[in-house]
Amino acid sequence: MELLKQRILQDGKVLQGDILKVDSFINHQIDSKLAFEIGHEFYKRFSDAHIDKILTIETSGIAFALCAGIHFDVPVVFAKKQAGGNMSPEVYQGKVHSYTKQTDYTISVSRCFLRAGERVLIIDDFLANGQAVLGLMDIAEQAGAVVSGVGIVIEKGFQPGSQILHSLGVRLESLVVIDSFQDKNIIFREERKNEKKSTLHGFSGA
Amino acid sequence: MELLKQRILQDGKVLQGDILKVDSFINHQIDSKLAFEIGHEFYKRFSDAHIDKILTIETSGIAFALCAGIHFDVPVVFAKKQAGGNMSPEVYQGKVHSYTKQTDYTISVSRCFLRAGERVLIIDDFLANGQAVLGLMDIAEQAGAVVSGVGIVIEKGFQPGSQILHSLGVRLESLVVIDSFQDKNIIFREERKNEKKSTLHGFSGA
Numbered sequence: 001m002e003l004l005k006q007r008i009l010q011d012g013k014v015l016q017g018d019i020l021k022v023d024s025f026i027n028h029q030i031d032s033k034l035a036f037e038i039g040h041e042f043y044k045r046f047s048d049a050h051i052d053k054i055l056t057i058e059t060s061g062i063a064f065a066l067c068a069g070i071h072f073d074v075p076v077v078f079a080k081k082q083a084g085g086n087m088s089p090e091v092y093q094g095k096v097h098s099y100t101k102q103t104d105y106t107i108s109v110s111r112c113f114l115r116a117g118e119r120v121l122i123i124d125d126f127l128a129n130g131q132a133v134l135g136l137m138d139i140a141e142q143a144g145a146v147v148s149g150v151g152i153v154i155e156k157g158f159q160p161g162s163q164i165l166h167s168l169g170v171r172l173e174s175l176v177v178i179d180s181f182q183d184k185n186i187i188f189r190e191e192r193k194n195e196k197k198s199t200l201h202g203f204s205g206a
Numbered sequence: 207m208e209l210l211k212q213r214i215l216q217d218g219k220v221l222q223g224d225i226l227k228v229d230s231f232i233n234h235q236i237d238s239k240l241a242f243e244i245g246h247e248f249y250k251r252f253s254d255a256h257i258d259k260i261l262t263i264e265t266s267g268i269a270f271a272l273c274a275g276i277h278f279d280v281p282v283v284f285a286k287k288q289a290g291g292n293m294s295p296e297v298y299q300g301k302v303h304s305y306t307k308q309t310d311y312t313i314s315v316s317r318c319f320l321r322a323g324e325r326v327l328i329i330d331d332f333l334a335n336g337q338a339v340l341g342l343m344d345i346a347e348q349a350g351a352v353v354s355g356v357g358i359v360i361e362k363g364f365q366p367g368s369q370i371l372h373s374l375g376v377r378l379e380s381l382v383v384i385d386s387f388q389d390k391n392i393i394f395r396e397e398r399k400n401e402k403k404s405t406l407h408g409f410s411g412a
Contacts, residue, residue, distance in 0.1 A: 023316065023319075024318070024319070025281075028283065028284065028286070028315075028316055028319065029281050029282070029283045029316075029319040030272060030275070030281060030282045030283075030284075031281055032260075032272055032275030032276045032278075032279065032280065032281060032282055033276065033279055035272060035276075036276050054238075058264070058265045059264045059265050059268065059284070059286075062265065062268045062269060062272075063268060063269075063272045063282075066236060066238055066241060066268075066269045066272060066273070067272070067276075069236070069238030070238045070239065070241075070242050070273075072238075073238065073239060074238065075231075075235050075236065075237055075238060076235070076236045076238055076269070077234065077235045077236075078234065078236075078265070080234070080265075109234075110229065110234055110235075112230070113229075113230070113234060113235040
């Protein structure tokens with residue numbers, strides 16, 4: 001997604017330890033129109049997948065999942081993070097390992113919001129080690145739902161997440177893939193040939 | 207907002223202790239199109255306020271703040287909740303008291319995302335005791351920003367939040383106000399005469 005690539009080059013900051021700081025437009029301050037276009041881009045890429053529901057995880061996935069949900073016209077469910085891991089009969093729970101924080105946490109989704117046979121699109125802002133997506137896939141599986149795809153805003157292509165998902169046969173669409181950071185420069189993977197620039201066609205704003 | 211009122215009557219559940227459960231369309235599963243219409247309604251109500259930025263608090267305020275941000279075409283900033291309260295020079299922090307959990311927590315916003323003189327619209331899903339909004343107002347004040355209004359999806363009119371905000375001279379717009387719960391029935395405050403039904407005009411969806 002060229003628009004997003006340009007924005008990352010303009011406003012993203014590369015920090016020590018291969019951290020990409022995009023909190024000025026993605027995960028603390030959010031560029032509303034960009035988020036809306038990102039949702040439209042996810043729609044274009046998965047419009048053939050007959051999505052019934054969008055599944056994401058709090059917090060920074062919500063904005064992009066919602067914008068996708070608006071374009072697909074389907075509900076968005078966000079998994080809640082929990083400190084404790086006490087199993088409740090009314091929720092599906094998954095474990096997520098955070099490499100950044102070197103800790104496990106539990107995510108939960110109410111059983112009534114995921115149904116057997118539903119075609120689910122998982123959306124998140126970042127893909128690195130893939131642990132959050134795997135936790136969401138686990139929850140979808142417990143519900144008997146079908147994960148029809150995974151949509152990621154920014155993939156760190158040099159971390160194992162995408163390989164893990166591909167090895168599981170998951171249909172993965174990352175709007176931008178970063179291959180490496182070289183001296184604080186961001187090296188993107190080459191755009192898919194057939195990708196078209198997203199537009200806000202038909203959206204009047206206000 | 208009649209559409210929202212009808213949805214609350216249809217899918218909201220009143221639980222012990224005056225709790226309104228709307229997690230099937232507001233704060234766990236989100237009805238995307240309804241959220242988009244809610245954003246449009248906030249725009250209609252504050253279109254004269256020259257809003258520069260939307261400010262909300264994670265987690266369940268984000269979807270509605272973002273939908274408002276799309277219609278206003280302004281950035282959305284969400285305050286982050288923190289367990290600890292160690293002050294950092296790069297963030298504005300506010301204290302929020304939770305009556306439900308009987309505990310205080312700290313919310314933070316990076317200093318670079320709130321500027322002096324910016325006209326801020328605070329958006330949240332619920333207004334009860336008003337503590338979250340007061341914490342956000344504190345942060346806006348620290349930044350020298352101007353709180354031009356507060357937009358609430360569902361106000362519990364029988365709790366003190368709205369009185370506190372009105373006593374501070376805050377312009378408050380709640381899309382629905384609940385006056386009371388009577389035997390699990392929801393009693394709404396009468397609609398403002400001049401309110402028009404929100405529409406998705408000009409939005410093609412997908």
